Amino acid sequence: MSDKDAAFVTEITPQSDDFSRWYTDIIRRAELADYSPVKGSMVIRPYGYAIWELIQQALDRRIKKTGHVNACFPLFIPEGLLKKEAAHVEGFAPQVAWVTHGGEEKLEERLVVRPTSEAIIGTMYSKWIQSWRDLPVLINQWANVVRWEKVTRPFLRTTEFLWQEGHTVHETEAEAQAETLKMLGVYKDFAETELAMPVLEGQKTESERFAGAERTYSIEALMGDGRALQAGTSHNLGQNFAKVFDITFQGRDKTLQHGWQTSWGVSTRLIGGVIMTHGDDSGLILPPRIAPYQVVIVPIPRGDWKETVLPHARRMTEELEELGIRVMLDDREEHSPGWKYAEWEMRGVPVRLEIGPRDIKNEQVMLVRRDT
RNA sequence: CGGGGCGUGGCUCAGCCUGGUAGAGCACUCGGUUCGGGACCGAGGGGUCGGAGGUUCAAAUCCUCUCGCCCCGACCA
Numbered sequence: 095m096s097d098k099d100a101a102f103v104t105e106i107t108p109q110s111d112d113f114s115r116w117y118t119d120i121i122r123r124a125e126l127a128d129y130s131p132v133k134g135s136m137v138i139r140p141y142g143y144a145i146w147e148l149i150q151q152a153l154d155r156r157i158k159k160t161g162h163v164n165a166c167f168p169l170f171i172p173e174g175l176l177k178k179e180a181a182h183v184e185g186f187a188p189q190v191a192w193v194t195h196g197g198e199e200k201l202e203e204r205l206v207v208r209p210t211s212e213a214i215i216g217t218m219y220s221k222w223i224q225s226w227r228d229l230p231v232l233i234n235q236w237a238n239v240v241r242w243e244k245v246t247r248p249f250l251r252t253t254e255f256l257w258q259e260g261h262t263v264h265e266t267e268a269e270a271q272a273e274t275l276k277m278l279g280v281y282k283d284f285a286e287t288e289l290a291m292p293v294l295e296g297q298k299t300e301s302e303r304f305a306g307a308e309r310t311y312s313i314e315a316l317m318g319d320g321r322a323l324q325a326g327t328s329h330n331l332g333q334n335f336a337k338v339f340d341i342t343f344q345g346r347d348k349t350l351q352h353g354w355q356t357s358w359g360v361s362t363r364l365i366g367g368v369i370m371t372h373g374d375d376s377g378l379i380l381p382p383r384i385a386p387y388q389v390v391i392v393p394i395p396r397g398d399w400k401e402t403v404l405p406h407a408r409r410m411t412e413e414l415e416e417l418g419i420r421v422m423l424d425d426r427e428e429h430s431p432g433w434k435y436a437e438w439e440m441r442g443v444p445v446r447l448e449i450g451p452r453d454i455k456n457e458q459v460m461l462v463r464r465d466t
Numbered sequence: 467c468g469g470g471g472c473g474u475g476g477c478u479c480a481g482c483c484u485g486g487u488a489g490a491g492c493a494c495u496c497g498g499u500u501c502g503g504g505a506c507c508g509a510g511g512g513g514u515c516g517g518a519g520g521u522u523c524a525a526a527u528c529c530u531c532u533c534g535c536c537c538c539g540a541c542c543a
Binding site for chain 2: 105112114115118122123129133185188189210239241243244245247250251255257259302312324325326327359360361362363364392394395396399427429430431432433434435436437448450451452453460
């Protein structure tokens with residue numbers, strides 16, 4: 095196959111030519127996401143969203159297993175609340191979207207569309223926490239947030255993105271620090287186990303620290319172009335927010351104390367990380383745990399295949415599904431087997447099963463792995 | 467936000483320099499033959515050239531402004 099043919103076949107720029115272009119080509123060709131009419135905002139298409147749902151499910155299990163529960167806080171935050179924590183507002187003010195009107199009426203107080211939820215959650219926590227017996231508070235939320243970024247890239251940095259943000263309050267500084275590192279560990283294990291994405295964990299420098307945090311830790315993944323990608327962060331907030339949002343409790347020693355907080359999050363950026371960690375010039379390579387289809391079955395349409403091959407392929411599909419495996423039976427007649435091979439390789443399906451009349455006769459099946 | 471590049475059917479692009487109101491390949495629709503690595507033949511549908519203004523008898527083409535996208539840098543999940 096000549097280079098020209100290869101280019102035609104995949105329509106994907108080779109990594110060695112232009113890694114960034116390769117990245118955006120894959121997203122478009124594999125139908126993970128598409129650009130929207132809203133500047134900097136992308137549409138996550140069904141195939142891409144299915145990956146996010148699998149990431150959510152797997153991570154949500156881990157978050158709950160470590161004692162956290164889910165809740166949902168408002169999208170809008172009153173300007174005054176965001177401004178309470180000085181470092182926090184300074185860090186986020188340049189990239190918040192403002193709501194100034196309700197219908198035709200100008201608002202008395204402007205609202206920000208949440209860039210992160212420390213302010214609104216801290217405000218609520220101050221109402222809910224009275225005693226050391228109320229601690230720890232271990233809440234997570236799955237949400238969308240908005241940051242008015244000047245430069246955007248699909249999945250890696252978009253104006254609006256999906257994420258989870260955990261917000262906890264503890265009795266002591268040591269407990270908060272332990273929680274911060276525990277969740278960093280959860281992220282590391284999640285990235286390496288579910289996403290097959292090796293990461294390096296460590297503490298961020300002062301300039302990279304989360305606005306308002308005492309300490310910020312992150313997991314960093316290595317991309318195919320040799321660059322690092324911040325794939326998740328865990329912050330020890332100390333008492334910074336507790337002091338301005340008045341999160342106090344009466345301690346075991348009967349004195350009034352401020353809570354010790356953490357917050358931690360990962361976002362749809364993880365999908366970008368997966369693409370850049372595993373993908374090759376033929377397209378996407380998806381780790382089986384988060385692959386919308388783990389197996390694609392391609393029947394060979396020959397002779398009386400509809401009476402022989404197809405029923406067999408359907409039975410195989412059912413049997414695999416009973417085992418909990420996500421299967422795509424591609425029995426479309428408008429595409430040739432060769433076309434389907436290339437298509438599903440491009441979309442990163444881990445395993446392909448080819449089954450034709452010969453296989454039925456010989457009681458065999460052709461299996462091809464995407465990652466080899 | 468600084469530097470660079472680019473906006474022409476769904477996609478990739480040619481045409482622009484040397485103005486004369488649009489082409490190719492792929493994709494799509496219909497019919498037929500095919501199908502073990504992106505099949506082939508025939509017949510079709512679809513764009514007024516990112517947007518606005520200007521120059522001109524005439525603008526995809528020249529000028530101005532503007533919007534958007536991509537890459538590098540700075541910043542961020």
